[in-house]
Amino acid sequence: SLELTxxxxxxxxxxxxxxxxxxxxxxxxxxxxxxxxxPGQSPILVVxxxxxxxxxxxxxFSGSTSGDTASLTISGTxxxxxxxxxxxxxxxxxxxxxxxxxxxxx
Amino acid sequence: xxxxxxxxxxxxxxxxxxxxxxxASGYTFNSYTIQWVRQAPGQGLEWMGWVNPGxxxxxxxxxxxxxxxxxxxxxxxTAYMELSGLRSEDTAVYFCxxxxxxxxxxxxxxxxxxxxx
Numbered sequence: 001s002l003e004l005t006x007x008x009x010x011x012x013x014x015x016x017x018x019x020x021x022x023x024x025x026x027x028x029x030x031x032x033x034x035x036x037x038x039p040g041q042s043p044i045l046v047v048x049x050x051x052x053x054x055x056x057x058x059x060x061f062s063g064s065t066s067g068d069t070a071s072l073t074i075s076g077t078x079x080x081x082x083x084x085x086x087x088x089x090x091x092x093x094x095x096x097x098x099x100x101x102x103x104x105x106x
Numbered sequence: 107x108x109x110x111x112x113x114x115x116x117x118x119x120x121x122x123x124x125x126x127x128x129x130a131s132g133y134t135f136n137s138y139t140i141q142w143v144r145q146a147p148g149q150g151l152e153w154m155g156w157v158n159p160g161x162x163x164x165x166x167x168x169x170x171x172x173x174x175x176x177x178x179x180x181x182x183x184t185a186y187m188e189l190s191g192l193r194s195e196d197t198a199v200y201f202c203x204x205x206x207x208x209x210x211x212x213x214x215x216x217x218x219x220x221x222x223x
Binding site for chain 1: 203211
């Protein structure tokens with residue numbers, strides 16, 4: 001079954017750009033979504049269908065895919081963006097999540 | 107506005123079953139599937155299965171097949187997830203979510219299930 005690989009953690013300075021990646025065989029076969037989860041809270045959808053942004057999500061969040069890698073880019077990162085980020089896709093009749101990337105803003 | 111309101115925390119003994127509810131509002135309940143996802147302490151998100159309230163069809167993750175039952179009550183706009191044969195490893199926060207455009211666009215607040223003797 002498909003496994004989605006994410007780096008466990010990364011850090012970024014406020015105002016800089018953070019790029020979180022998600023890789024997996026055949027990732028390009030279906031759309032990728034990205035979720036933000038702050039401690040003790042439910043996940044929030046920040047990107048869907050690879051690159052679309054839901055209503056209410058700041059423009060600094062963007063998504064893209066290239067081959068078997070999907071990326072979530074946060075431009076002008078703010079302290080409030082510190083959270084866990086999960087990628088997700090569909091494969092073989094099941095939804096699959098990446099293990100998550102903990103983004104630290106410092 | 108779309109809301110998914112889940113039932114409260116549960117404490118169960120090993121071997122017992124738990125049934126969690128997820129009440130939907132702000133949209134036509136029959137028109138979207140409800141997904142269930144769990145998150146063990148300090149761990150990532152794990153998909154469990156879904157129900158299509160419009161036709162009652164379900165699909166489960168192979169990992170939970172045989173132990174999980176997901177259902178929907180259209181008259182109450184509520185979905186349910188029942189997990190049986192609980193063990194300590196099932197201690198987790200359980201979320202319901204709505205399937206939107208190839209994504210889970212709205213999530214419930216989560217229900218903590220603690221399995222302990």
